[in-house]
Amino acid sequence: MEWHGYTGNILNVNLTDNKISLTKENLEDLKQFIGGIGINCKLFAERFKPNIDPLSAENLIIIGTGPLVGTATPGASRTVAISRFPATGAIANSCGSMSFGFQLKHAGFDHVIISGKSDKPVYLLIWDDHVEICDARQLWGNDIVETHDALIKKYESCGTIAIGQAGENLVFSSLTLIDRTSTFGRGGLAAIMGSKNLKAIVAKGSKGISIAQPKEFNKLYKNLFERIRTYPHRESWHELGMLRSLPVGMMLKASGQNKKARQCTDRFYLKKLKKRRIACPSCPMGDKDILELKEGDFAGLINYTSSVINPFLMFMFEGLKSYTEAIKTFDLINRYGLDSLTMVSLLEFCNKLYKEGIFTKENTKIEWSADYNTFIQLIEMITHRKGFGDILADGWNKLAETYDDIGEEMLVVKGLDVIFEPRFLHLGTMEFEQVVNPKGAHVASGGSPTYVGAGSSKDKFIAHFKRMGIPESAIKRLFSPPFPEMIVNVGRLTRYSEDWYTVLTSLGLCARAQMNRFWGLESASEFYNAVTGFERSSEDLRMAAERTWNLMKIMNMKEGFSRKDDKFPKGWFKPLKFGVNELEFIDFFGETKITHDIANQLLDDYYDERGWDKENGLPTQDKVKELGLEKYL
Amino acid sequence: MVNKILYEIIVHEEKCTGCLICQLNCSYVHKQIFSPSEAFIQISNQYSLTPKILFLEGCTHCNQCAQHCLYGALELKEVEQ
Numbered sequence: 001m002e003w004h005g006y007t008g009n010i011l012n013v014n015l016t017d018n019k020i021s022l023t024k025e026n027l028e029d030l031k032q033f034i035g036g037i038g039i040n041c042k043l044f045a046e047r048f049k050p051n052i053d054p055l056s057a058e059n060l061i062i063i064g065t066g067p068l069v070g071t072a073t074p075g076a077s078r079t080v081a082i083s084r085f086p087a088t089g090a091i092a093n094s095c096g097s098m099s100f101g102f103q104l105k106h107a108g109f110d111h112v113i114i115s116g117k118s119d120k121p122v123y124l125l126i127w128d129d130h131v132e133i134c135d136a137r138q139l140w141g142n143d144i145v146e147t148h149d150a151l152i153k154k155y156e157s158c159g160t161i162a163i164g165q166a167g168e169n170l171v172f173s174s175l176t177l178i179d180r181t182s183t184f185g186r187g188g189l190a191a192i193m194g195s196k197n198l199k200a201i202v203a204k205g206s207k208g209i210s211i212a213q214p215k216e217f218n219k220l221y222k223n224l225f226e227r228i229r230t231y232p233h234r235e236s237w238h239e240l241g242m243l244r245s246l247p248v249g250m251m252l253k254a255s256g257q258n259k260k261a262r263q264c265t266d267r268f269y270l271k272k273l274k275k276r277r278i279a280c281p282s283c284p285m286g287d288k289d290i291l292e293l294k295e296g297d298f299a300g301l302i303n304y305t306s307s308v309i310n311p312f313l314m315f316m317f318e319g320l321k322s323y324t325e326a327i328k329t330f331d332l333i334n335r336y337g338l339d340s341l342t343m344v345s346l347l348e349f350c351n352k353l354y355k356e357g358i359f360t361k362e363n364t365k366i367e368w369s370a371d372y373n374t375f376i377q378l379i380e381m382i383t384h385r386k387g388f389g390d391i392l393a394d395g396w397n398k399l400a401e402t403y404d405d406i407g408e409e410m411l412v413v414k415g416l417d418v419i420f421e422p423r424f425l426h427l428g429t430m431e432f433e434q435v436v437n438p439k440g441a442h443v444a445s446g447g448s449p450t451y452v453g454a455g456s457s458k459d460k461f462i463a464h465f466k467r468m469g470i471p472e473s474a475i476k477r478l479f480s481p482p483f484p485e486m487i488v489n490v491g492r493l494t495r496y497s498e499d500w501y502t503v504l505t506s507l508g509l510c511a512r513a514q515m516n517r518f519w520g521l522e523s524a525s526e527f528y529n530a531v532t533g534f535e536r537s538s539e540d541l542r543m544a545a546e547r548t549w550n551l552m553k554i555m556n557m558k559e560g561f562s563r564k565d566d567k568f569p570k571g572w573f574k575p576l577k578f579g580v581n582e583l584e585f586i587d588f589f590g591e592t593k594i595t596h597d598i599a600n601q602l603l604d605d606y607y608d609e610r611g612w613d614k615e616n617g618l619p620t621q622d623k624v625k626e627l628g629l630e631k632y633l
Numbered sequence: 634m635v636n637k638i639l640y641e642i643i644v645h646e647e648k649c650t651g652c653l654i655c656q657l658n659c660s661y662v663h664k665q666i667f668s669p670s671e672a673f674i675q676i677s678n679q680y681s682l683t684p685k686i687l688f689l690e691g692c693t694h695c696n697q698c699a700q701h702c703l704y705g706a707l708e709l710k711e712v713e714q
């Protein structure tokens with residue numbers, strides 16, 4: 001058959017015996033799971049064996065893109081990887097941006113299934129029909145930037161996924177970068193690649209993607225593009241990127257670090273740091289940053305990042321005294337392929353335990369002081385698994401096993417540290433998501449509902465719910481929280497946010513707020529049909545998303561996860577010292593203190609909205625049957 | 634007779650984000666496929682510090698690329714007749 005949008009091809013690469021083969025996409029599967037994160041889950045579930053070592057040859061990495069990727073559909077840029085992650089032991093998808101997915105599609109593949117383990121360092125080259133497992137001995141030991149640059153020099157315009165030394169040394173908090181910029185695979189994707197001796201993947205394509213119904217597509221594209229072109233805040237997004245949405249300066253100020261807050265303002269960023277804005281293919285709302293340090297000890301340093309807020313968040317750590325130290329530290333973390341968010345959490349946690357005398361020079365063999373040099377030393381020790389760094393490299397779970405009674409103090413869910421602190425940001429869907437996400441504490445799928453509606457009226461919320469395709473019949477329940485003052489029920493709402501995120505990520509669309517806002521379930525389905533020539537209703541897409549999320553849950557059920565793991569970190573229920581303030585765990589509108597009972601009620605509501613069993617937090621037989629997932633049980 | 638307004642494209646490489654929207658639109662309009670390698674505008678070193686923008690032989694001066702560049706890298710300027 002003739003494929004549009006999709007390439008119709010799945011590439012199989014076995015690193016153990018150097019075998020490369022091709023399989024065709026199955027139309028029935030596409031109907032059930034669309035593409036991207038959905039087909040990733042389906043391909044993984046078919047090949048999945050529970051309880052294998054994530055860092056063994058038995059683990060798989062499946063990388064996928066969606067049917068809209070490779071076209072001009074705005075924001076169609078996603079690359080998604082599924083695997084069993086070492087930090088958590090969970091089966092999870094990670095999502096990234098930049099040009100890898102685009103290049104993979106143009107090379108003629110929708111998904112790549114990587115299995116086995118090479119006996120020497122290799123990288124995978126996918127260049128149109130030429131697929132080759134290449135010798136990477138020269139690249140092994142290099143950081144991500146060096147690796148990327150060497151590959152770009154060799155292949156010119158191409159998309160890369162590369163690991164640094166942290167991945168080579170199987171550090172659990174390692175991740176990869178796409179095109180040296182976009183973080184990809186929080187929870188140890190780089191370690192999984194490292195365990196397979198896979199240093200990088202290169203995609204380069206020239207085949208092009210065709211459209212099934214050009215007339216229909218042109219109409220949709222023209223309308224959407226015009227809406228984006230005339231969006232009043234477009235230019236300020238271009239100017240400031242993600243800094244527009246998360247004013248880190250304000251957070252620093254609130255935490256009492258005024259001097260540092262002045263180094264994180266919009267003006268400071270524009271004058272002292274911003275070098276160039278870059279964007280994923282097809283994206284008219286680009287927010288990626290190339291930063292340049294123009295002064296200080298590290299003047300001349302160039303850093304690529306998915307956003308300046310990443311190094312700025314690093315700056316929250318009190319031990320870093322100037323923005324140049326923060327950028328330098330962040331750059332090192334990026335190069336090694338570590339997770340900057342986890343590094344800050346770890347550092348703050350260690351700092352606390354040293355202050356309390358639980359960590360000492362004797363039991364950690366580190367002369368601790370909360371400053372730049374110690375931070376750098378710790379990063380080196382973790383990356384190269386030296387001394388105390390070797391324990392930290394095995395993640396939060398190992399740390400909790402090694403030292404008595406510290407697990408309770410960790411702000412961690414399922415082995416991943418929380419990113420958004422609800423005592424500062426209140427309990428929105430993005431904070432709640434961190435508790436129920438099968439992947440562990442991560443923010444992505446809970447991203448839209450409360451943030452877009454932040455501080456606004458009920459009507460605005462409803463308009464937003466409708467855009468996401470939330471059924472009319474659910475709306476009343478979404479406005480029935482445990483206490484009326486809370487207005488929205490973030491537990492119930494998170495279910496729909498996950499589904500909406502899954503629709504976008506199955507099609508290959510970016511879910512970041514500034515792109516997400518232009519999409520609705522209806523328009524996403526229209527684009528999908530025009531591009532592929534399929535005839536799917538928005539309800540079909542929504543169901544496919546629900547099916548995907550349930551399948552991911554079923555796989556994690558087989559790994560032993562259940563309600564007992566969807567645990568609110570204990571620390572959230574205690575006040576957080578923030579500058580002169582003590583912040584409490586409160587609901588999204590700041591009216592109600594979240595107690596254990598309310599937290600449990602919200603969990604009950606989440607499972608109920610999902611049609612899952614409240615006792616064990618897992619899909620019921622009825623739900624599994626309704627979604628046609630019996631064969632995966 | 635109504636005079637046709639003519640435009641020329643002024644290139645500002647320093648503003649280019651490497652989004653490839655220009656190439657995608659060019660190839661789609663002229664070859665009915667989304668394919669940067671088929672476009673008459675080439676963006677090289679897409680994400681480097683110094684991206685290069687080049688118009689190739691065959692460009693019809695239809696301005697589709699510039700009309701879709703939202704980053705100001707391809708500025709349309711009216712040409713006096």
Ligand code: SF4
Pocket residue numbers: 075076077097098278279280283284285286287288510511512514515
């Ligand atoms: S908003 Fe950012 S992440 Fe999303 S497609 Fe655009 S450049 Fe990529």
Ligand code: SF4
Pocket residue numbers: 648649650651652653654655656676686701702703704705706707
């Ligand atoms: S010239 Fe404009 S449209 Fe083309 S890649 Fe650069 S920023 Fe994007």
Ligand code: SF4
Pocket residue numbers: 658659660663672673674688691692693694695696697698699
């Ligand atoms: S002006 Fe030239 S390069 Fe631009 S879209 Fe038209 S043909 Fe392509």
